Amino acid sequence: MHTNNNIAFEQEYDYLLVVSPGTHIANDVATLKKLVAQELGMYGSRFSNAHISLFRSVFPERFQEDFVHMLDEIAKRQSGFTLYTSKFDHFEHGPDKRTIYVNVANPKPLVELHKRILHEFDIKPGTFKPHITIARAITTPEFDRVFDHFSNQVFVRSFQCKSFMLLRKPAIGGNYELVKEFIFGDEAVQQEVNLFNYAA
Numbered sequence: 001m002h003t004n005n006n007i008a009f010e011q012e013y014d015y016l017l018v019v020s021p022g023t024h025i026a027n028d029v030a031t032l033k034k035l036v037a038q039e040l041g042m043y044g045s046r047f048s049n050a051h052i053s054l055f056r057s058v059f060p061e062r063f064q065e066d067f068v069h070m071l072d073e074i075a076k077r078q079s080g081f082t083l084y085t086s087k088f089d090h091f092e093h094g095p096d097k098r099t100i101y102v103n104v105a106n107p108k109p110l111v112e113l114h115k116r117i118l119h120e121f122d123i124k125p126g127t128f129k130p131h132i133t134i135a136r137a138i139t140t141p142e143f144d145r146v147f148d149h150f151s152n153q154v155f156v157r158s159f160q161c162k163s164f165m166l167l168r169k170p171a172i173g174g175n176y177e178l179v180k181e182f183i184f185g186d187e188a189v190q191q192e193v194n195l196f197n198y199a200a
């Protein structure tokens with residue numbers, strides 16, 4: 001009975017698996033967010049770091065070690081790839097909310113990676129659209145005020161995707177912290193070769 005009580009009150013975390021687009025793109029996205037804030041004032045995703053979400057789930061901390069081991073195995077079998085961004089677009093969340101984002105022009109490598117992660121969880125893949133959020137779930141009037149700045153613009157960038165990162169925050173709220181970065185298998189081998197050559 002005592003054990004059951006411990007399980008009932010154990011710490012749960014909100015886990016988020018992301019791809020980072022690198023410092024250069026992150027800085028450009030931060031500039032765009034600043035422009036939106038100049039028009040709208042403070043908004044929900046104003047200070048979140050630029051990223052592409054792969055997976056999100058809430059579960060007790062005791063499962064974290066198994067999750068990390070599973071992600072290690074996926075990363076070992078994954079090769080690096082180049083991602084390209086292109087235009088701005090938006091999601092509609094019913095009649096009242098909109099999200100402005102940067103589109104990923106070649107989503108297939110991320111879609112396949114997303115499928116492999118869900119397969120490990122025995123979850124059937126649904127619709128998955130890789131993107132970098134600029135303004136999340138703003139009101140429709142706010143969207144109407146700012147989207148003209150983006151609708152006819154392009155955001156042509158590229159970056160090498162060599163890893164993904166696991167973040168977590170308490171399920172009750174707080175800020176995300178890094179749990180681990182998972183380097184893809186071919187990139188990890190290349191790093192070892194480079195270190196060996198440097199040491200030699």
